[in-house]
Amino acid sequence: METGTAKAVTKPQAEDLKDPAYLKIRDVIYQISGIYQPEEKLYLLASRCARRMSVVKAKAPAEYLEHLTMRGNRDAELRLLLNEITIGETYMFRSPPQLEALRNVVLPQILEAKKAMGFKRLHLWSAGCSTGEEPYTLAMFLLEESEKLLAGWTCDILATDLNDDSLAAAKAGIYGEYALRSTTGLLRQKYFKPHDEKRLQVNDQLKSIVRFDRVNLNDDSRVTFLKGLDLIFCCNVLIYFDLNSKRKVVQHFYNNLLPGGYLFLGQAESLYQVDDRFRLVHFPGVIGYWKPPLGYRGGGKS
Amino acid sequence: MSSLEAIRLKIEALEELPAVPAIVLPLAAMLQQPTEQVDLGKVVELVSYDTTIAAQCLRMANSPLFGRQNTETVRSAVLALGLKRVGAILMGCCLNRIVPPDQWVLDPVTFWRHSLGCALVSNKMAKLIGYPDPEKAYLAGLLHDLGILVNTIACPEEYRRCLQTARDQRAPLDRSEEKLLGFTHCQSGRILAERWKFSADLVAVIEFHHAPGSVPGATPLVPLVHLSDLLCRLRNLGHGNYEAVGVDLSGDCAWATLVEHYPALARMDLARLTMDIDGAMDEITAMVDAVFKPVPSASA
Numbered sequence: 001m002e003t004g005t006a007k008a009v010t011k012p013q014a015e016d017l018k019d020p021a022y023l024k025i026r027d028v029i030y031q032i033s034g035i036y037q038p039e040e041k042l043y044l045l046a047s048r049c050a051r052r053m054s055v056v057k058a059k060a061p062a063e064y065l066e067h068l069t070m071r072g073n074r075d076a077e078l079r080l081l082l083n084e085i086t087i088g089e090t091y092m093f094r095s096p097p098q099l100e101a102l103r104n105v106v107l108p109q110i111l112e113a114k115k116a117m118g119f120k121r122l123h124l125w126s127a128g129c130s131t132g133e134e135p136y137t138l139a140m141f142l143l144e145e146s147e148k149l150l151a152g153w154t155c156d157i158l159a160t161d162l163n164d165d166s167l168a169a170a171k172a173g174i175y176g177e178y179a180l181r182s183t184t185g186l187l188r189q190k191y192f193k194p195h196d197e198k199r200l201q202v203n204d205q206l207k208s209i210v211r212f213d214r215v216n217l218n219d220d221s222r223v224t225f226l227k228g229l230d231l232i233f234c235c236n237v238l239i240y241f242d243l244n245s246k247r248k249v250v251q252h253f254y255n256n257l258l259p260g261g262y263l264f265l266g267q268a269e270s271l272y273q274v275d276d277r278f279r280l281v282h283f284p285g286v287i288g289y290w291k292p293p294l295g296y297r298g299g300g301k302s
Numbered sequence: 303m304s305s306l307e308a309i310r311l312k313i314e315a316l317e318e319l320p321a322v323p324a325i326v327l328p329l330a331a332m333l334q335q336p337t338e339q340v341d342l343g344k345v346v347e348l349v350s351y352d353t354t355i356a357a358q359c360l361r362m363a364n365s366p367l368f369g370r371q372n373t374e375t376v377r378s379a380v381l382a383l384g385l386k387r388v389g390a391i392l393m394g395c396c397l398n399r400i401v402p403p404d405q406w407v408l409d410p411v412t413f414w415r416h417s418l419g420c421a422l423v424s425n426k427m428a429k430l431i432g433y434p435d436p437e438k439a440y441l442a443g444l445l446h447d448l449g450i451l452v453n454t455i456a457c458p459e460e461y462r463r464c465l466q467t468a469r470d471q472r473a474p475l476d477r478s479e480e481k482l483l484g485f486t487h488c489q490s491g492r493i494l495a496e497r498w499k500f501s502a503d504l505v506a507v508i509e510f511h512h513a514p515g516s517v518p519g520a521t522p523l524v525p526l527v528h529l530s531d532l533l534c535r536l537r538n539l540g541h542g543n544y545e546a547v548g549v550d551l552s553g554d555c556a557w558a559t560l561v562e563h564y565p566a567l568a569r570m571d572l573a574r575l576t577m578d579i580d581g582a583m584d585e586i587t588a589m590v591d592a593v594f595k596p597v598p599s600a601s602a
Contacts, residue, residue, distance in 0.1 A: 036574055038578045038581020041581050100544065104544070104546035105546055279550045282550075284536050284538065284546075285538050296553075297553075
């Protein structure tokens with residue numbers, strides 16, 4: 001799930017945004033969840049806060065800040081606010097820059113390193129896959145590259161979530177116009193079949209490379225055994241973990257990845273002060289976290 | 303193939319072009335002075351010299367990016383923005399004129415969006431790490447690609463091919479310049495910067511922003527602008543072409559140089575800086591559109 005704007009948001013008055021309490025709320029959210037709202041997008045945050053403020057009957061942002069930091073139920077309130085912030089169904093092909101980075105930089109780099117060792121298999125993990133939009137997007141991307149970049153390679157995607165309902169929906173793979181809004185007609189034809197008047201269902205070819213499973217990221221005994229991964233995608237999931245569990249999960253991700261593998265987070269998420277072993281790598285329009293191979297001493301990569 | 307020597311001759315002829323505003327040289331001199339020695343009246347006079355430039359300055363001063371609104375006179379714009387910032391803006395507006403509107407071989411809005419993005423990021427990074435002159439960092443970011451303008455005027459057809467090659471190969475611009483022209487915008491930019499008597503550290507930024515490891519002497523301005531430039535190019539504030547690169551900024555040699563000068567950099571939250579740039583992108587685009595979009599005729 002990604003930070004979304006699915007629900008209509010009412011833009012608060014410009015004067016409200018000048019309230020320094022919003023900056024403090026922004027920083028609290030960032031410290032706790034790693035989700036960051038740049039100053040120019042504070043009106044989005046303000047509109048999300050407005051909904052929670054009316055529920056808890058806080059009259060001003062400063063009063064609401066108290067609910068998030070001082071009152072007894074602050075953890076619960078923060079979780080409810082995070083729900084507001086990350087709400088909105090996600091959709092397929094939500095981050096084109098991410099796929100461009102995979103196609104142009106990340107995969108060529110990984111393929112070259114693996115080929116040198118005689119491997120021709122690629123393992124991806126969509127951790128916190130929600131209703132399946134992310135893993136199916138990746139599956140379409142991989143299939144589209146199967147004659148080009150990935151000719152001769154075998155790929156599989158493990159897609160996990162904690163929520164049984166989300167997993168059931170993901171396995172069924174039935175999507176409406178919202179989820180398919182960025183999926184081209186050609187891809188709809190190739191990888192979907194009609195389900196009912198308004199919805200399409202993913203076809204067997206697409207399903208065949210995605211394996212769904214229920215995994216609790218907090219469950220060490222399960223997560224430890226997911227090994228040999230090339231790419232991990234974990235969007236807007238870590239935000240619900242406290243710092244210690246977040247560190248633990250990210251440490252697992254690090255160990256799950258092969259050297260040279262990448263971790264991708266949600267667009268507004270960061271690992272600052274969570275982990276310093278991953279290297280932050282910038283690609284055009286998107287950032288990724290890289291597990292450097294043994295002996296890496298910096299010097300940039302291109 | 304145009305040689306660098308041919309470029310030098312063309313640059314010497316450039317000053318006779320009517321398109322180069324007469325205020326460039328006094329302006330460059332003013333920007334080298336310590337702020338307390340700059341004469342406010344003189345700056346207002348320079349800005350007011352040309353109505354189009356004055357209007358561009360006002361539009362910029364009124365942009366939300368600078369947190370100012372409803373500035374109506376040049377004097378209040380200068381006071382609101384600060385002398386050095388106005389000088390830098392003015393310099394940008396003047397440089398925009400050295401390429402006549404019908405001779406751009408790259409999109410001027412894209413070019414200025416990158417330059418302004420780099421200026422803002424350099425300024426922000428300078429403040430974050432405690433670099434003593436953030437306004438100089440702004441100016442250096444704004445002017446680092448001066449050579450692109452030089453190449454555009456001096457060898458438009460070859461340069462058009464260069465830009466096309468960079469686009470087709472999804473490669474950084476300086477690589478295709480090296481291959482097709484035999485020199486880069488860094489070298490040609492240096493010639494003009496020296497001729498206009500820019501200070502030594504600005505000239506160094508213009509010449510070495512793609513090769514911060516080769517700069518003689520240790521000015522932190524070069525690695526600072528180098529990193530800002532990279533960051534902008536990777537956040538859709540580049541030259542309009544997709545660069546197929548993944549950059550580990552903190553593994554870059556410029557980073558190590560800067561950390562030596564400013565240990566605070568080691569603790570900098572780069573992801574957050576990146577998201578700030580993303581957040582400011584709409585504003586940067588709107589402002590550059592308002593200020594630098596070529597107008598068919600200059601009207602007062």
